Amino acid sequence: MSHHDDVIVLERVVVRYRQRLVLNHLDLRVPRGAFFAFLGDNGAGKTTTMKLLTGLLPPDAGQARILGLDCWARATQLRHLVGYMPERPRFYEWMTVEEIGWFTAAFHRPGFLARYREWTGRLGLDPAMPLKNLSKGGYARVGLALALAPDPPILLLDEPTSGLDLLTRREFLAHLRHLASEGRTIFISSHSIAELENVCTHVGLLRDGQMLLTATLEELRQKVRRLSLRFAETAPDPTGLGTILLRNGTGRFWQVIVHEPNPRAVAALQAQPGITDFEDTPVSLEEVYALFMSRSRNGVPEDSAEIPWVQRCDGTLPRRREAIP
């Protein structure tokens, strides 16, 4: 289903490197104003997707559009609308912080340099510092200032926090959250899943060049729950609770992680005689990531009811695939 307010749209996108299928009919939609965490294991195709969106790579098939413009055919126009921070920014090392801004401004509209200076000031960069003398964090800030200087409504950030220390990462993400609060759409790939959970609104899990799931963070919190309890004599039977993603326990402690729990079955479980310390809590994004990724890696068929997510993030709830009777 299409939605007019999706600013990033990928439809059946295929990218091959030689014979290798890297993006496999990838479908993805990112609504306006989303802070979208684009997650996936090494080699899943995140950087390839970023390159496609920034017009550095044409798709072999399918379409990639930002704000309705084809990412490859309209790349020049999109340069003014999309800020991009590559995974490994490579600048002219002999330039200073000021000079790289001045140099890059030549490719952009008026106002770029003034905004670049404003951002480098806000990010605490010394304009006279040669780039080769910057720490990784300093380098990342220059990359962010360059990405922000066109004042773009959309920001694409490819692992911007990798290699940064904890406080720098947090500070960086706080800047991004502020930018998102101003109405920008942020599409970020990262392996810092727990940190992103604090700032993002949407999550997409990429696996082997396809989206395994996309959802809002709120949907995930509601739909994937941990039920834990202590029982007196016999362990409860989880049948009917929903799709059990994980089940374990020790002694008289019992817990399951369940997708789309059935509220009546959960209430009935809680009311069973001998059940104490009952808790029904959301599951961390890291745990959701590990559960879904490892299940698919272990060969659960993709069309199985066990990965019951509809690949959408337009605000409607993902619907569970109907179980075959």
Ligand SMILES: Nc1ncnc2c1ncn2[C@@H]1O[C@H](COP(=O)(O)OP(=O)(O)OP(=O)(O)O)[C@@H](O)[C@H]1O
């Ligand atoms: N230019 C290229 N030629 C051939 N293969 C490539 C090329 N670029 C990427 N690949 C391969 O395509 C696959 C996807 O790579 P990509 O960089 O998109 O993954 P990623 O999700 O960004 O991974 P990571 O998290 O490790 O950065 C990998 O197996 C990679 O080796």
